[in-house]
Amino acid sequence: MTTRHHYSKELEHLQRMILRMGCMMEEALKKSMDALVNQDITLAQEVIDGDDRLDDMELEIEDICAKLIAREQPVASDLRTILTALKIITDLERMADHAVDISKIAIRLKDETYIKPLIDLPRMADIAIQMVKDSLEAYVDHDADKAEEITRRDDVVDGLNRQIFRELLTYMMENQRNITQATSFLFVSRYLERIGDHATNVCEWVIYAATGERKELNS
Amino acid sequence: MDTQCKLKITDLDLFYGDFQALQNVSMDINANEVMAFIGPSGCGKSTFIKTINRMNDLIPDVTIKGKVLYDGVDIYKDFDVIELRKQIGMVFQKPNPFPMTVYDNIAYGPRIHGVRDKKKLDDIVEQSLKGAALWDEVADRLHKPALGLSGGQQQRLCIARVLAVEPDVVLMDEPTSALDPISTAKIEDLIDELKKEYTIVIVTHNMQQAGRISDQTAFFLTGEVVETGPTEKIFYNPEDKRTEDYISGRFG
Numbered sequence: 001m002t003t004r005h006h007y008s009k010e011l012e013h014l015q016r017m018i019l020r021m022g023c024m025m026e027e028a029l030k031k032s033m034d035a036l037v038n039q040d041i042t043l044a045q046e047v048i049d050g051d052d053r054l055d056d057m058e059l060e061i062e063d064i065c066a067k068l069i070a071r072e073q074p075v076a077s078d079l080r081t082i083l084t085a086l087k088i089i090t091d092l093e094r095m096a097d098h099a100v101d102i103s104k105i106a107i108r109l110k111d112e113t114y115i116k117p118l119i120d121l122p123r124m125a126d127i128a129i130q131m132v133k134d135s136l137e138a139y140v141d142h143d144a145d146k147a148e149e150i151t152r153r154d155d156v157v158d159g160l161n162r163q164i165f166r167e168l169l170t171y172m173m174e175n176q177r178n179i180t181q182a183t184s185f186l187f188v189s190r191y192l193e194r195i196g197d198h199a200t201n202v203c204e205w206v207i208y209a210a211t212g213e214r215k216e217l218n219s
Numbered sequence: 220m221d222t223q224c225k226l227k228i229t230d231l232d233l234f235y236g237d238f239q240a241l242q243n244v245s246m247d248i249n250a251n252e253v254m255a256f257i258g259p260s261g262c263g264k265s266t267f268i269k270t271i272n273r274m275n276d277l278i279p280d281v282t283i284k285g286k287v288l289y290d291g292v293d294i295y296k297d298f299d300v301i302e303l304r305k306q307i308g309m310v311f312q313k314p315n316p317f318p319m320t321v322y323d324n325i326a327y328g329p330r331i332h333g334v335r336d337k338k339k340l341d342d343i344v345e346q347s348l349k350g351a352a353l354w355d356e357v358a359d360r361l362h363k364p365a366l367g368l369s370g371g372q373q374q375r376l377c378i379a380r381v382l383a384v385e386p387d388v389v390l391m392d393e394p395t396s397a398l399d400p401i402s403t404a405k406i407e408d409l410i411d412e413l414k415k416e417y418t419i420v421i422v423t424h425n426m427q428q429a430g431r432i433s434d435q436t437a438f439f440l441t442g443e444v445v446e447t448g449p450t451e452k453i454f455y456n457p458e459d460k461r462t463e464d465y466i467s468g469r470f471g
Contacts, residue, residue, distance in 0.1 A: 003468055004467075073426075075430070076455060080455075
């Protein structure tokens with residue numbers, strides 16, 4: 001016999017909210033990259049304006065967690081699921097801030113002719129977005145193995161970051177007029193690399209929620 | 220402080236007639252710790268706590284196999300039951316003061332154990348009531364009927380009555396289930412104080428209470444111990460799925 005339907009429903013609701021916040025963040029990041037690649041300032045502005053909704057969502061999820069703790073006295077894996085939610089939303093919020101940072105760069109570069117076509121940056125973004133998406137699925141499924149697998153993809157993101165750095169360095173050495181723009185792209189690369197790190201954090205929390213153990217995977 | 224095993228139970232089976240109420244129960248209960256038993260109704264926790272001071276001796280048709288060692292001595296073989304219950308006292312779910320004065324309730328135990336000296340009895344009464352955090356509330360009504368006290372005071376009186384015979388272990392079978400939150404909090408604070416000097420075993424249906432006050436928790440289900448361990452571990456990351464389901468209220 002199962003009991004505590006209301007409690008179970010609230011926990012499910014919490015997980016759905018996390019997925020929704022994750023979707024919004026992915027969407028923002030995708031848009032910011034499209035805005036950068038296509039020099040689309042309308043899209044970039046959309047991301048910047050939409051960030052308030054993500055911040056609101058973070059507060060809303062915090063409230064759900066606080067109320068669950070106050071009213072239901074969660075223990076064991078329920079408690080870990082709630083604590084994990086509180087941690088994950090911080091990472092999601094930071095990732096969303098980076099999407100805003102990228103959008104601001106897109107706006108700053110709107111009239112410039114790019115020194116090179118953007119190929120690796122969107123690739124980095126795609127991998128990072130998929131990492132976030134999969135890590136949130138792992139959260140809902142309590143799947144520690146999957147979470148650990150996801151963190152390995154961060155090596156690819158880090159590799160791309162280093163590669164982009166070297167490439168941009170050659171452009172800067174070639175012509176110092178490239179420096180401003182190349183530096184902006186370096187920042188984008190850095191933001192995407194950070195997003196990969198945040199996704200890794202999410203995975204560590206997923207492992208904690210599922211097993212109660214803390215694993216340091218962000219090497 | 221090194222933990223010292225106060226009670227060691229090995230392979231305990233208990234039958235009421237043909238019905239097996241406890242199956243293969245083994246656990247160590249450490250000195251100066253609070254051990255909480257949790258589990259759904261009818262799972263054997265009360266039966267088990269009673270085996271620790273042989274309260275089940277009074278029930279006809281009980282068969283007990285296995286060992287209960289108290290400080291290394293088998294309580295079912297080498298122990299006088301009166302002496303045993305002096306050392307291992309018990310507090311029940313409903314406060315059950317004797318229908319006499321507060322003073323006489325506390326003095327009852329020492330008197331039957333042969334204490335006659337008035338001064339000494341006064342001393343025991345005062346110390347026991349202080350030990351049970353009740354002295355301040357009843358010092359001026361020691362010779363009034365104990366049944367005139369509130370429920371929470373009566374329960375602390377019962378604890379004081381146990382302390383009066385200088386026990387070593389205090390067993391409590393749902394001691395706060397009939398009390399309001401404030402009385403409950405007082406008893407919980409008291410348990411925390413008492414464990415410095417005594418070993419405490421408590422049966423509770425209040426999971427949060429087990430979480431708050433115990434050092435070790437044992438989870439019983441249908442006469443078996445599913446899991447025993449440090450309370451933090453049981454409530455934070457239990458080994459067994461059934462423990463997890465029970466403590467998070469997923470079955471009842």
